[in-house]
Amino acid sequence: MTAESPEKLLTPVLSAFWDQPDAWTLDTYRRYEGYEGLRKALAMPPDDVIAYVKDAGLRGRGGAGFPTGMKWQFIPQGDGKPHYLVVNADESEPGTCKDIPLLFANPHSLIEGIVIACHAIRSDHAFIYLRGEVVPVLRRLHLAVREAYEAGYLGKDALGPGKDLELTVHAGAGAYICGEETALLDSLEGRRGQPRLRPPFPAVAGLYACPTVVNNVESIASVPALMNKGKEWFRSMGSEKSPGFTLYSLSGHVAGPGQYEAPLGITLRQLLDMSGGMRPGHRLKFWTPGGSSTPMLTEEHLDVPLDYEGVGEAGSMLGTKALQCFDETTCVVRAVTRWTEFYAHESCGKCTPCREGTYWLVQLLRDIEAGKATLSDIDKIDDIADNINGKSFCALGDGAASPIFSSLKYFREEYEQHVTGRGCPFDPAASTVWADDKTAHLEVNA
Template identity: 70%
Template sequence: MLTPVLSENWADERAWTLSAYRERGGYEALRTALDMAPDDLVTLVKDSGLRGRGGAGFPTGMKWSFIPQDPETEAGRKPKYLVVNADESEPGTCKDIPLMMASPHTLIEGVVISSLAIRAEQAFIYVRGEVLHVIRRLRAACREAYEAGLLGEDVMGTGRRVDLVIHAGAGAYICGEETALLDSLEGRRGQPRLRPPFPAVEGLYACPTVINNVESIASVPAIVRGGIDWFGTMGTEKSKGFTLYSLSGHVKRPGQYEAPLGITLRQLLDLGGGMREGSELKFWTPGGSSTPILTAEHLDVPLDYEGVGEAGSMLGTKALQVFDQTTSVVRCVLRWTEFYKHESCGKCTPCREGTWWLVQVLQRLDSGQGQAGDIELLLDLCDNILGRSFCALGDGATSPITSAIEYFRDEFEAGMHTPSAELFPPAASMLFPEEALA
């Protein structure tokens, strides 16, 4: 059931070092890639069916192919850049940070191969600024790679150049949006850009740029090493390969589970020891807090892009937050919405004003002081934000609210007269009881 590829070496002694990584065959894929033409590398990744692991699920190889390479055009003559989005800030998502901590060279090897494929000589890894320990580990691994001739002006003695910068962000959720990330990299305030032009044509420093998630780039060496047919033996027809699922909440063994796309939550819960004692599944998120919630009736939905989409949600970052019967849906949705209100960059009115008003209404319902028409007001606010905000943050803020009302409208109606803390005492849903912390 589990398919340890990215996580295969995580338990090795000092797995983060270059020597330990090479004992597992590290950088052999890079040697293979150096003997291939860049276009052949792009075709290999495109034919493998690898889809972006950061949320949208866009085909990785196709994104690479959008980079203009024709030297007869202005865009084709400009330098190309690879940017790795390691600004992992989506609530419930915790897959990229363990990967970078346990095996940073997996990502660095993927960066070099991907740079060769798009003919980029400069790459960046944009890391969430709060995770200083990850930044230090990546920079140490980067130094090792430079000293070993795996990065720099003469990669493995081939005369090919790839330089890498580990860039620390400044703690803004919005910088996970790819164009806001580019603004931040350029030293400006991180805010989404108007598109077109798209990053593939005018991205970082107005040059052609590929932006991929950590897990997407880290998967490339395995594809080069194992081949298209091997990669296709895992996953489903349209969602191929392996991926990291972040299982958290009211489960016995939360953690990272690397499994083929298409596994179900029921199977993952079995691997995680099931729900905690006395718990029954009430609702869960398939891809972080910005995806529509699902319920126990969706336990057997295939966790791939198509299966979750048909169920009315999105696979997103594959952050499976599991909540039992002790959890108030209203209180949970309020906490998420407070996060999105706080993290809105304020550039567009629907998101800036809409998330503020969503919090006001949800706070009333959470405290049992809801007013007649509040549920309809919530839905109307969500309708005015959805599809009208500058980037996906506004859309993501509405998803848990509308889906929660769809499945648990009675709890929102109870908010007209009873505080959620009375119906669902917070102490009952705590992951770590107060006496255990004393």
């Protein structure tokens, strides 16, 4: 990374023509080399496509950063069963807003990536599981799918003579838990969205008990450019272990919130420099590198490389690259309380640590925020979070515990100040993020 001209660090690929008229149409997509990557991929044997994506080093853009090509390779071949590709577009993580604008402005990048991935894993049916509330995106996605069918990229002989490909767009019902891949599969099958016990993993027994690949929108949408421009081009960006480009969602108390497409390894300081910094007259207090379920970081971490290894070494996770920035007017206790209310509300209730733990965290955090707690209650929320972390059925429990652990690590004195000062010392009116609407608390049932 160079220190000169921060804007030059941006690498618009997926977002290259979002501002163009009719950016979402097939004609516009073709003008920007659309479906060229597919042409090259279909000329290669499926196993060679998988090896190419593996060699490029593309990692999942939905949270954990698992190598995409390796996930495709796990699908057993010659088993006589149907193979499915499921795209997780149930974007629900607080602070995360990359997949929805991508689908709204450039849906064909996802469709082209789906066709390439289906060729690679020998699938003849793919699904897009979209968050149901985003109706404008749903309509635009349906339009793009119809265009792809009419152009022959989907449907009869889409993958070659006698190799048909169907693509189904499914609108979910707005449950955060359905962002977890096995809960998503249950929901897609018409069941209540709850995580499955693993093993068996989806690669062996996923949708309809058949081998299934579940990938994030951005992961699949990145494949066409990779195939078209080459793995060397892809590896020329980012770091050795985290190559390529990605979308960073900058939000909160910043002068220029929005989507910034840049190489993995850029820093928050560089992104703030090119976006105008924090709002005038204020400084950064804490931030999340990948949404509310990733441990928060502080001003001292401004120069941490925003790739999987760099953020991991700093004690957090890159997650969905949702960079929520909060200034000194924000009460940490209030922020963590609101996040925990969200997790308690969205818990599916299947496992006891998450179901009971998030409920009691909310009760104690509300008391701490209101100045009705004792100093021992601060240790109690730490203990409850420890009983959730790593012991819940899925990662929702871990996500709920992360803000507790990290906020106590960096801002324990602020918790104590709430208790000893009998209430929050911050003026809610000074913050543009957390309003003082005490009637808006989510109701959490025991």
